[in-house]
Amino acid sequence: MWFFNRGPVVPVLRFAGPIGLVTPLRPGLAISHCAAAIERAFEMSKVPAVAVVINSPGGSAVQSSLIFRRIRQLAEENRKTVYVFCEDVAASGGYYLAVAGDEIYADAASIVGSIGVIYAGFGFDQAIEKLGITRRVYTAGADKGSLDAFRPERPDDVERLKSLQRDVHDVFIGIVKERRAGRLKGVDQELFSGAFWSGPKALELGLIDGVSDVRTKMRELYGDEVRLKVVPLDRGGLLARFRRAPSVIGYEDLTRGRLALAEDLISAIEARALWSRYGL
Numbered sequence: 001m002w003f004f005n006r007g008p009v010v011p012v013l014r015f016a017g018p019i020g021l022v023t024p025l026r027p028g029l030a031i032s033h034c035a036a037a038i039e040r041a042f043e044m045s046k047v048p049a050v051a052v053v054i055n056s057p058g059g060s061a062v063q064s065s066l067i068f069r070r071i072r073q074l075a076e077e078n079r080k081t082v083y084v085f086c087e088d089v090a091a092s093g094g095y096y097l098a099v100a101g102d103e104i105y106a107d108a109a110s111i112v113g114s115i116g117v118i119y120a121g122f123g124f125d126q127a128i129e130k131l132g133i134t135r136r137v138y139t140a141g142a143d144k145g146s147l148d149a150f151r152p153e154r155p156d157d158v159e160r161l162k163s164l165q166r167d168v169h170d171v172f173i174g175i176v177k178e179r180r181a182g183r184l185k186g187v188d189q190e191l192f193s194g195a196f197w198s199g200p201k202a203l204e205l206g207l208i209d210g211v212s213d214v215r216t217k218m219r220e221l222y223g224d225e226v227r228l229k230v231v232p233l234d235r236g237g238l239l240a241r242f243r244r245a246p247s248v249i250g251y252e253d254l255t256r257g258r259l260a261l262a263e264d265l266i267s268a269i270e271a272r273a274l275w276s277r278y279g280l
Contacts, residue, residue: 010050013037020060020062033233038070049080050081054084061117085105086107086208091114112208113191113205115191120273128150
């Protein structure tokens, strides 16, 4: 019976969804929501391993870095090996999280890589001119309105953005080279172009260590009696707070709820755009 099962326990952290896209109704992956779960995962078992399952198209570079660093700090403090398993996608910031692993595995159909930095937006300046709309912006600081979608694009703004992207890209590249030292097999121009690949090609390039899944690999390492214990993240948003709240909801709560719905719609569109970049 289940209560006599004394097999070893491997904690599992599951990071799913865009990174850093946080609204009251759609909490994304951020260190504020992940830190407690990461710490529990490294403390709950005597087995010298923590499994991390990733299904993310990326997002915030900063949040990716903060989550990555917390995993590595705790892995070193607790002397545990981190095994990462990529599901549908571990791309861009999702791959940044993946390199927190000492070993990385993926499915044959997984999408892996996209080691690059992207900014996407729209330009509405010609549209509002045709509609007879005047854009009025008042700033203290000549560059405070940089990249305003309703004003003509300025070459200096674009170059400043590209310089920032190069800085962030260099950090990303440095982390990948450090964590995958001796295992990368492709040339820099290919590996760090922002391209992405299937699991087998990622293995050929040294971005992962094998094609496998979390249950299969943990059984290989710790036997058929191994138990996988998922450590839930704190992903409570506004709806969760409403479920815990008293039955009487005031006007301010409803107002916040309507604003949250608008924010959530925008967040959903942004998230959809991230996933669709990888054909999902």
